[in-house]
Amino acid sequence: xxxxxxxxxxxxxxxxxxxxxxxxxxxxxxxxxxxxxxxxxxxxxxxxxxxxxxxxxxxxxxxxxxxxxxxxxxxxxxxxxxxxxxxxxxxxxxxxxxxxxxxxxxxxxxxxxxxxxxxxxxxxxxxxxxxxxxxxxxxxxxxxxxxxxxxxxxxxxxxxxxxxxxxxxxxxxxxxxxxxxxxxxxxxxxxxxxxxxxxxxxxxxxxxxxxxxxxxxxxxxxxxxxxxxxxxxxxxxxxxxxxxxxxxxxxxxxxxxxxxxxxxxxxxxxxxxxxxxxxxxxxxxxxxxxxxxxxxxxxxxxxxxxxxxxxxxxxxxxxxxxxxxxxxxxxxxxxxxxxxxxxxxxxxxxxxxxxxxxxxx
Amino acid sequence: xxxxxxxxxxxxxxxxxxxxxxxxxxxxxxxxxxxxxxxxxxxxxxxxxxxxxxxxxxxxxxxxxxxxxxxxxxxxxxxxxxxxxxxxxxxxxxxxxxxxxxxxxxxxxxxxxxxxxxxxxxxxxxxxxxxxxxxxxxxxxxxxxxxxxxxxxxxxxxxxxxxxxxxxxxxxxxxxxxxxxxxxxxxxxxxxxxxxxxxxxxxxxxxxxxxxxxxxxxxxxxxxxxxxxxxxxxxxxxxxxxxxxxxxxxxxxxxxxxxxxxxxxxxxxxxxxxxxxxxxxxxxxxxxxxxxxxxxxxxxxxxxxxxxxxxxxxxxxxxxxxxxxxxxxxxxxxxxxxxxxxxxxxxxxxxxxxxxxxxxxxxxxxxxxx
Numbered sequence: 001x002x003x004x005x006x007x008x009x010x011x012x013x014x015x016x017x018x019x020x021x022x023x024x025x026x027x028x029x030x031x032x033x034x035x036x037x038x039x040x041x042x043x044x045x046x047x048x049x050x051x052x053x054x055x056x057x058x059x060x061x062x063x064x065x066x067x068x069x070x071x072x073x074x075x076x077x078x079x080x081x082x083x084x085x086x087x088x089x090x091x092x093x094x095x096x097x098x099x100x101x102x103x104x105x106x107x108x109x110x111x112x113x114x115x116x117x118x119x120x121x122x123x124x125x126x127x128x129x130x131x132x133x134x135x136x137x138x139x140x141x142x143x144x145x146x147x148x149x150x151x152x153x154x155x156x157x158x159x160x161x162x163x164x165x166x167x168x169x170x171x172x173x174x175x176x177x178x179x180x181x182x183x184x185x186x187x188x189x190x191x192x193x194x195x196x197x198x199x200x201x202x203x204x205x206x207x208x209x210x211x212x213x214x215x216x217x218x219x220x221x222x223x224x225x226x227x228x229x230x231x232x233x234x235x236x237x238x239x240x241x242x243x244x245x246x247x248x249x250x251x252x253x254x255x256x257x258x259x260x261x262x263x264x265x266x267x268x269x270x271x272x273x274x275x276x277x278x279x280x281x282x283x284x285x286x287x288x289x290x291x292x293x294x295x296x297x298x299x300x301x302x303x304x305x306x307x308x309x310x311x312x313x314x315x316x317x318x319x320x321x322x323x324x325x326x327x328x329x330x331x332x333x334x335x336x337x338x339x340x341x342x343x344x345x346x347x348x349x350x351x352x353x354x355x356x357x358x359x360x361x
Numbered sequence: 362x363x364x365x366x367x368x369x370x371x372x373x374x375x376x377x378x379x380x381x382x383x384x385x386x387x388x389x390x391x392x393x394x395x396x397x398x399x400x401x402x403x404x405x406x407x408x409x410x411x412x413x414x415x416x417x418x419x420x421x422x423x424x425x426x427x428x429x430x431x432x433x434x435x436x437x438x439x440x441x442x443x444x445x446x447x448x449x450x451x452x453x454x455x456x457x458x459x460x461x462x463x464x465x466x467x468x469x470x471x472x473x474x475x476x477x478x479x480x481x482x483x484x485x486x487x488x489x490x491x492x493x494x495x496x497x498x499x500x501x502x503x504x505x506x507x508x509x510x511x512x513x514x515x516x517x518x519x520x521x522x523x524x525x526x527x528x529x530x531x532x533x534x535x536x537x538x539x540x541x542x543x544x545x546x547x548x549x550x551x552x553x554x555x556x557x558x559x560x561x562x563x564x565x566x567x568x569x570x571x572x573x574x575x576x577x578x579x580x581x582x583x584x585x586x587x588x589x590x591x592x593x594x595x596x597x598x599x600x601x602x603x604x605x606x607x608x609x610x611x612x613x614x615x616x617x618x619x620x621x622x623x624x625x626x627x628x629x630x631x632x633x634x635x636x637x638x639x640x641x642x643x644x645x646x647x648x649x650x651x652x653x654x655x656x657x658x659x660x661x662x663x664x665x666x667x668x669x670x671x672x673x674x675x676x677x678x679x680x681x682x683x684x685x686x687x688x689x690x691x692x693x694x695x696x697x698x699x700x701x702x703x704x705x706x707x708x709x710x711x712x713x714x715x716x717x718x719x720x721x722x723x724x725x726x727x728x729x730x731x
Contacts, residue, residue: 021492026428048364114365135414135421138521143414155413162415163443168365171441173425 022228026172031110033225039073041113046073049116053300056309060301070298075291076117078283083122084108084220085282087130093149096130096139098212102177104133105219111168113225119300120161127153128161136173178224179215181233182208189237189248201241211236217280223272234265235272245269372442376451378404387417392454395439401454402439410446419518420448426494426517427452434485436505436515455513457671459563460502463570465671472626474669475567476655477662478504479632481512482560487647489514490553493523497534499559501566510665523552532606535559537582538572542593543641545583547606554641557650561636568622568629583610590637591615598639628655 022028033041050070057065071079084105091101107129108122115125127150134141147153166173186208202210214236218224223232238245249269250262301309378391382403393404407420427438427450440451459478462468482504489496497519505515519534529549535541541558543551565573574589576582587593592613593601601607618630625633632655635645645653656662 024429024431045364115363119363131415135416135418136425138418138422140414140418159415163409163448164363164365166416166448167369167443171424172428173421174429 022176025176026170026174027176028228030170030172031225035222035226038222038225042073042077045114046071046076046116049118049300053118053298056301060309068298069294071118071291071295075294076112078288079117079291079295080108080112080122081220081283082285082288083126087126088216088219090130090150094134094141094146096134097137098179099137099177100130100133100139102179102219103137103175104130106175106177106224107133107165107169109222109225111165114168115164116300117295118298119303120164121295121299124157124161125165127158128165131158132162132165132173176229178218178229178232178236179212181228181230182211182215182236185230185233185237185245185248186211188252189244192244192248192251201244204244207237207241207244210240214239214276214280218272218276220281221275221279223275227268227272231265231268232272235269235276238269239273239276369442372440373444373449376402376404376440376442376449378406387412393451403452403454405450405452406444407448407450408446409443409448416448420450422520423517424448424450426520430488430492430494430517432485432488433511434481434513435488436513452515453507453513455505455507455515457506458502458515459504459506459512459567460500461671462506462669463501463566465669466570468669468671470567470570470669471660471663472624472629473660473663475564475629476660477665477668478512478567479560479564480651480656480662481665482514482563483647483650485512485514486556486560487651489520490556490647494520495523495553496520496556496559498536499556499563500536500539501563504563506668506670507665510668510670512665524550526550537579538562538575540582541641542583542586542598542639543601543604545579545586545606546601546604548604548641552641553646554644557636557644557647560647560650561633564629564633564636565622568625580608580610583608584613587611587613589616589621590639593639601639626655626658628653628658631655 053070054065054068057068087104087108088101090096091104104126108126111120111125111129112122127146131141131143131146134146143155143158147155147158186204189207190204201207211233215233218232218236223235227235234245234249237248246266249265253260253262253265301307302313304310375396376393377396378393380392382390382392384390387408389406389408391404391406393402394400395402407417409416409420424438424441427436428441431437436455437453438450439453442449442451482499486496486499494517496514496517498516499514503514503516505513507513521530524530527550530551532544532547532549532551535544535555539559539562541555544555562573574582574585576585587610592611595602602609618625618634622630622633632645632650632653635653636650638644
């Protein structure tokens with residue numbers, strides 16, 4: 001008990017200074033990238049995917065991959081973007097709140113940072129992210145109600161991918177959204193002193209709806225993977241009411257005493273604004289149709305149900321499972337023969353991990 | 362195998378399940394360990410395969426919130442992975458819970474002990490509320506106790522983010538005895554005050570060593586509350602008669618808390634009364650509670666390591682093998698013999714789907730291979 005101050009300090013490092021809640025979030029820690037990082041991540045993911053799929057083709061028939069035009073990462077992104085815009089349409093249909101729509105789109109973006117469209121077509125992934133987002137935002141809908149309202153969709157189309165989507169999200173379901181930040185800004189702006197000079201900005205009462213339209217556009221861009229929700233919200237507000245937004249942000253900066261110079265924030269806001277204006281719209285359908293057509297040829301044959309590669313993979317999996325079952329049966333027989341009912345547990349002691357997980361039934 | 366599936370398999374290999382601790386309809390809890398370090402953990406395996414709507418809401422809530430909340434008074438979610446059709450949550454291993462401690466009649470609580478548990482509960486809860494999360498199921502057996510005596514809030518299966526004003530929430534939350542009157546009256550717009558009421562009930566239970574407001578039905582719950590605290594007047598709680606499920610349940614006089622809590626300090630009763638205030642908007646916040654005079658008055662809260670602990674079966678099992686193996690039940694029993702059976706409240710088939718229930722551990726199981 002009589003710890004000297006020195007040892008105390010070692011055991012209990014001084015409390016770190018309070019960090020904003022947002023900075024403790026998984027979003028801040030795991031889902032933010034620089035522009036370059038995003039490109040690198042996507043390019044290398046695409047490259048690895050192409051290599052793997054090429055190898056599968058070659059294993060089936062040497063030389064068969066030579067004439068296949070695989071998708072590059074930009075093409076993948078374009079396809080994904082089309083399905084982001086489909087999420088918005090579906091949310092309108094289901095009358096889901098903004099939160100569901102924004103979350104589903106975030107999930108779709110995050111999913112394709114780790115997966116390729118050549119393995120998993122965004123059509124089904126999109127449905128799964130939407131179904132999952134409805135649940136994670138506390139707006140659950142039964143799978144039956146969900147699938148009966150979407151043509152040509154069976155419950156398994158949605159559920160089969162749920163684990164894969166959840167894994168790809170690292171089971172990090174909480175997303176911080178720009179529309180929430182916008183609401184805060186709009187509330188805040190109402191307590192600003194009136195502008196000294198006449199501006200053409202709309203009154204705060206109209207600001208939210210007008211700026212929300214830009215937030216929706218921003219969801220089709222990479223903004224949320226690069227910037228904070230409040231930066232995106234400020235940019236959206238600034239597109240509608242530049243003077244008001246600047247007055248608010250500068251008053252906020254001086255009040256918070258943060259070291260950020262106003263010019264640096266302004267530059268960030270301008271970058272987001274141009275991102276929204278230039279990329280915040282669904283892609284050209286004809287371009288995407290062309291990509292989708294090529295995807296039919298270059299998609300991973302292991303994922304095509306019924307294909308030779310698919311059957312080969314399934315057979316291999318089945319063979320391994322069978323092997324494991326046999327091994328298990330032999331072990332338990334031996335245990336019985338030895339008259340030691342705990343023999344099996346003894347084995348577990350050696351093999352620490354219960355890979356089989358066979359206590360499922 | 363895909364990159365994502367590989368990563369999942371890698372994660373799975375980090376954790377070893379050692380023995381089953383409890384089983385419910387939708388979940389099985391295992392004692393486990395981190396393969397690399399030998400650190401004890403609990404693995405909660407949620408069976409998703411049988412669910413027609415996929416991952417169920419309580420699993421999703423638990424994962425969603427525990428992934429974000431890192432605090433010494435909140436159970437730590439160490440990892441998540443899937444296996445076949447199951448979802449596995451790797452949680453920090455905690456020996457017992459406050460319900461077990463309260464029920465262990467061999468233990469004597471000092472006022473300083475109760476203060477310590479209350480401080481830890483409020484700290485964890487303040488962190489939840491600061492993060493805009495309502496727990497919605499606080500009760501003694503969701504407050505787990507670590508081997509070092511730290512109290513940690515667990516079971517976020519009913520938790521949710523605060524709704525914006527104007528968004529309805531369900532009133533079917535919080536275990537009845539800990540449910541505040543506004544929920545019993547069907548209030549669909551509520552706040553962090555619902556959790557504070559629960560903490561008030563837990564505070565009272567720590568002093569009484571028995572549940573404070575044990576109603577037998579939702580209707581009886583209101584009666585039980587009013588019998589204890591007096592029927593609220595319109596002045597006490599403006600507008601409560603207009604709540605959706607309001608029913609008059611009879612007039613009961615207000616009796617001073619002092620009549621029942623004879624040994625409590627004035628500060629303690631003042632804080633208790635502020636937690637059990639009828640008007641939710643006047644109920645104390647977790648933050649203000651932490652600044653309440655009760656926590657600054659003597660005695661100082663007990664250090665967690667000095668808090669009374671029950672010798673649970675879970676702890677027995679973690680003893681060296683020769684202590685637990687073979688016929689050692691007799692050897693281990695003396696400290697146990699005086700106790701009321703700890704598993705008592707479980708006999709009603711309490712589902713452990715969402716909780717870590719270590720009370721069902723069989724003593725001397727050869728499955729404990731530590």
